[in-house]
Amino acid sequence: MPAAERRQSPVDGAVQEEESRRMKFAVKAWSKNGRARVGVLQLSSSSSCGHGGPPEKVIEIDTPALLLTTRKGLPAFIPPDHLSSLPDSRLLQFSPMHFMEGPNLKTISNIGGVHQLLGLHGYGFVALPRDSILSLPECNSSNKHGASFETPCGRFLVKPLEYMKMISSMKPDLWVSLADEVSASVSAKRNKVSVDRTIRWLDDCISLKSTDGALFGSIVGGCSIEDRQHCAQEVAKRNVSGYYIGGFGLGDSIDERSTLLHAVTDCLPKEKPRQVCGLGLPEEVLQGIAAGVDLFDSMYIYHLTLGGFALIFPLDVQCKHVSDPQLSAMASDHTKINLKATVYRKDASPIVDGCNCYTCQNHTKAYINHLLNVHEMLAQTLLEIHNTHHYLAFFCLIREAITEGKFEQLRQNFIESRRDHLLAASLSCMS
Amino acid sequence: MMALRFEVLGRFNRARAARLTLPHFVCETPLFMPVGTQGTIKGLTTNQLEDIGCQIILGNTYHLALRPTSELIDELGGLHKFMNWPRALLTDSGGFQMVSLLHLADITEKGVTFQSPVDGKPMLLTPEESIQIQNRIGADIIMALDDVVKTTITGPRIEEAMYRTLRWIDRCIAAHNRPKEQNLFGIVQGGLDPVLRDICVQGLVERNLPGYAIGGLAGGEDKDSFWRVVAQCTAALPDCKPRYVMGVGYPLDIVVCSALGADMYDCVYPTRTARFGTALVPEGVLRLKHQSMADDTRPIDSTCECMVCKNYTRAYLHCLVTKDAMGSQLLSYHNLYYMMQLSRNLHSSIIEGTFPKFVCDFLRKMFPKGDVPEWVYNAMEVAGIDISSCSTPFDSKINVHTPSE
Ligand SMILES: [Zn+2]
Ligand SMILES: [Zn+2]
Numbered sequence: 001m002p003a004a005e006r007r008q009s010p011v012d013g014a015v016q017e018e019e020s021r022r023m024k025f026a027v028k029a030w031s032k033n034g035r036a037r038v039g040v041l042q043l044s045s046s047s048s049c050g051h052g053g054p055p056e057k058v059i060e061i062d063t064p065a066l067l068l069t070t071r072k073g074l075p076a077f078i079p080p081d082h083l084s085s086l087p088d089s090r091l092l093q094f095s096p097m098h099f100m101e102g103p104n105l106k107t108i109s110n111i112g113g114v115h116q117l118l119g120l121h122g123y124g125f126v127a128l129p130r131d132s133i134l135s136l137p138e139c140n141s142s143n144k145h146g147a148s149f150e151t152p153c154g155r156f157l158v159k160p161l162e163y164m165k166m167i168s169s170m171k172p173d174l175w176v177s178l179a180d181e182v183s184a185s186v187s188a189k190r191n192k193v194s195v196d197r198t199i200r201w202l203d204d205c206i207s208l209k210s211t212d213g214a215l216f217g218s219i220v221g222g223c224s225i226e227d228r229q230h231c232a233q234e235v236a237k238r239n240v241s242g243y244y245i246g247g248f249g250l251g252d253s254i255d256e257r258s259t260l261l262h263a264v265t266d267c268l269p270k271e272k273p274r275q276v277c278g279l280g281l282p283e284e285v286l287q288g289i290a291a292g293v294d295l296f297d298s299m300y301i302y303h304l305t306l307g308g309f310a311l312i313f314p315l316d317v318q319c320k321h322v323s324d325p326q327l328s329a330m331a332s333d334h335t336k337i338n339l340k341a342t343v344y345r346k347d348a349s350p351i352v353d354g355c356n357c358y359t360c361q362n363h364t365k366a367y368i369n370h371l372l373n374v375h376e377m378l379a380q381t382l383l384e385i386h387n388t389h390h391y392l393a394f395f396c397l398i399r400e401a402i403t404e405g406k407f408e409q410l411r412q413n414f415i416e417s418r419r420d421h422l423l424a425a426s427l428s429c430m431s
Numbered sequence: 432m433m434a435l436r437f438e439v440l441g442r443f444n445r446a447r448a449a450r451l452t453l454p455h456f457v458c459e460t461p462l463f464m465p466v467g468t469q470g471t472i473k474g475l476t477t478n479q480l481e482d483i484g485c486q487i488i489l490g491n492t493y494h495l496a497l498r499p500t501s502e503l504i505d506e507l508g509g510l511h512k513f514m515n516w517p518r519a520l521l522t523d524s525g526g527f528q529m530v531s532l533l534h535l536a537d538i539t540e541k542g543v544t545f546q547s548p549v550d551g552k553p554m555l556l557t558p559e560e561s562i563q564i565q566n567r568i569g570a571d572i573i574m575a576l577d578d579v580v581k582t583t584i585t586g587p588r589i590e591e592a593m594y595r596t597l598r599w600i601d602r603c604i605a606a607h608n609r610p611k612e613q614n615l616f617g618i619v620q621g622g623l624d625p626v627l628r629d630i631c632v633q634g635l636v637e638r639n640l641p642g643y644a645i646g647g648l649a650g651g652e653d654k655d656s657f658w659r660v661v662a663q664c665t666a667a668l669p670d671c672k673p674r675y676v677m678g679v680g681y682p683l684d685i686v687v688c689s690a691l692g693a694d695m696y697d698c699v700y701p702t703r704t705a706r707f708g709t710a711l712v713p714e715g716v717l718r719l720k721h722q723s724m725a726d727d728t729r730p731i732d733s734t735c736e737c738m739v740c741k742n743y744t745r746a747y748l749h750c751l752v753t754k755d756a757m758g759s760q761l762l763s764y765h766n767l768y769y770m771m772q773l774s775r776n777l778h779s780s781i782i783e784g785t786f787p788k789f790v791c792d793f794l795r796k797m798f799p800k801g802d803v804p805e806w807v808y809n810a811m812e813v814a815g816i817d818i819s820s821c822s823t824p825f826d827s828k829i830n831v832h833t834p835s836e
Pocket of ligand 2: 731735738765768
């Protein structure tokens with residue numbers, strides 16, 4: 001379809017058609033009296049593989065889903081040939097800002113976009129300007145022309161036109177419109193400005209659109225319920241395939257977040273998918289899902305891995321931890337352990353007994369403890385594999401719980417068992 | 432007593448292709464052994480190392496004895512089990528690492544004295560202790576403690592070191608507790624002096640060891656001296672035992688040494704150079720940091736079958752190397768694949784009787800202008816490989832540098 005045709009009114013039927021051909025989403029079940037839902041996101045890689053790529057492939061992702069956060073399109077440490085060993089890890093997220101230091105857009109376009117660039121054809125790629133690791137919104141430097149991001153290779157002001165050039169060269173399956181994400185501490189005035197800019201930039205993105213990747217409209221509004229609702233209502237009027245809820249994880253508190261998330265999702269059409277950034281901890285993920293969010297990123301896994309942590313929390317609705325006196329004596333909060341601890345020096349067992357990830361099937365805690373001690377990169381590779389595997393399994397558990405009507409039970413059990421352990425830990429500190 | 436079988440399957444003059452059966456793996460020689468100093472190689476999983484075709488991995492005794500300690504490795508069932516590597520392992524004696532890494536290492540008749548890097552206390556590594564540590568680590572091949580001197584040193588110190596190495600080999604043999612499971616290799620010393628090298632070879636051969644290493648090379652000596660020592664030792668060492676040239680890892684050196692009858696090599700070069708963004712290719716090296724790579728949509732090496740070359744462009748790797756962990760992982764993967772493919776090609780061309788053609792093709796790609804170094808000519812003459820056709824410049828019609836698209 002020629003680009004000129006695409007720049008028609010936002011409710012143009014042909015554009016709508018085009019987008020739904022590339023991405024389909026269907027809600028399969030709702031939690032009892034709640035907003036949490038399970039669904040299926042279907043992606044078909046079509047014309048983006050015009051450079052002699054494989055024929056059209058349909059990727060199905062069950063939601064709620066974990067998107068793997070990447071550096072320049074690949075996981076930080078998991079080698080690409082190990083990706084297929086992870087269950088349902090078909091969605092990768094990247095920030096176009098990662099490629100500020102190259103390859104240049106023309107080269108990426110010549111190679112055929114991110115699928116070709118990264119040699120991952122059976123995977124869906126989601127482009128999101130911000131990623132909480134390498135590309136952080138810098139709201140003080142953003143202005144009416146564009147959004148500013150702090151990256152390892154400097155600070156960049158990105159205007160909608162430039163952003164759209166990146167998107168059309170990189171050809172992701174899904175992409176998020178440019179947003180003016182601000183921290184929780186900005187003034188009410190600045191917060192309102194961010195909403196206006198974000199809506200205006202969404203319109204710019206829609207009118208400049210020249211790829212058939214599905215567009216998610218950005219919703220901001222910081223910690224103001226009115227601003228959040230206003231932004232969500234405006235974005236809901238636009239012709240978008242889904243929604244990105246931004247502005248979280250930037251100094252806001254977990255306590256006020258449910259109210260804000262509910263205010264947003266209540267304004268959105270139920271049949272379209274919703275993505276969020278900045279919610280990483282298991283309890284934050286549960287909070288987001290309870291508000292009706294479908295897609296999350298995995299930057300939490302990245303931070304855990306860098307710190308030498310491995311996830312160990314039980315993967316069942318009861319969330320009953322095996323009472324292990326040894327565990328409480330260690331650096332552990334019962335959801336994770338730190339493998340740097342000397343207690344694992346001679347531990348010949350896997351991170352989690354019965355875990356069928358590559359790491360647990362092949363390596364012991366003692367070996368990972370050694371790798372961490374001598375600063376060998378394989379430690380991070382093995383930890384990222386296990387942690388990603390574990391978190392993907394957690395998402396699978398959540399989907400089952402929603403389907404079986406046990407989501408609230410799972411959420412309550414998880415939060416209570418965390419609270420019990422935090423309490424027990426504080427008591428043992430006092431005694 | 433030995434825990435290996437060495438069967439020569441094919442020859443071309445002095446070069447041989449063999450099957451080396453070790454307790455944990457049946458290897459094919461000539462072979463390159465990647466160095467996994469601390470029980471791991473640069474972020475690569477053991478599955479990947481198997482995919483690459485690694486047969487023997489080298490562990491460094493000095494590092495492993497410090498962390499996690501040989502006692503712990505022993506308690507957890509040996510290094511194979513500790514790092515979950517099902518194939519063969521080799522450990523060095525620890526002496527070379529001490530002498531090269533520690534300023535305060537000193538060699539006496541008792542052993543290598545050094546200052547503990549942990550608490551600064553004086554420590555002593557005796558031949559007996561080196562073997563006991565290696566017995567606990569449990570590699571398929573263990574190395575005798577030798578008196579290492581820089582090849583560039585001359586004078587009586589070389590002679591002293593050679594004789595001490597011979598005295599120490601008996602202490603190593605006597606201390607070796609697991610000869611049915613581990614193969615103790617002796618190391619030929621003697622600097623660049625043919626007389627000393629000869630005495631050392633004879634002395635070691637009398638001990639009837641499972642295999643022999645040629646030590647004290649790859650330390651900055653000139654290439655002509657290097658290959659002559661290798662040629663002298665391989666000619667004098669028993670035909671039915673494996674020969675290992677220590678610390679050699681440049682592809683060209685491996686091809687020359689294999690032509691002269693050596694079988695095994697080890698070097699940190701392929702993985703170290705990967706960390707700095709350099710890829711090994713038939714033409715020599717490719718510096719991925721170079722600006723010309725930024726828009727190059729070709730793979731590192733279009734003839735390479737590895738996972739990296741099948742999926743990634745030079746342009747993408749250009750923006751990863753030296754910045755992201757994944758860059759060094761992917762480049763190490765390719766470089767090790769290149770070394771293992773070189774080993775496989777040496778093995779099969781010797782068996783198929785096409786070894787001289789393989790050598791000529793190799794040299795033509797590496798020296799397209801026909802400027803093959805003098806020392807390579809000299810070595811190949813001794814090896815009985817005619818490479819005269821390589822001195823004519825490579826046909827410009829098959830220019831390897833033409834863009835693919
Ligand atoms: Zn696991
Ligand atoms: Zn390759």
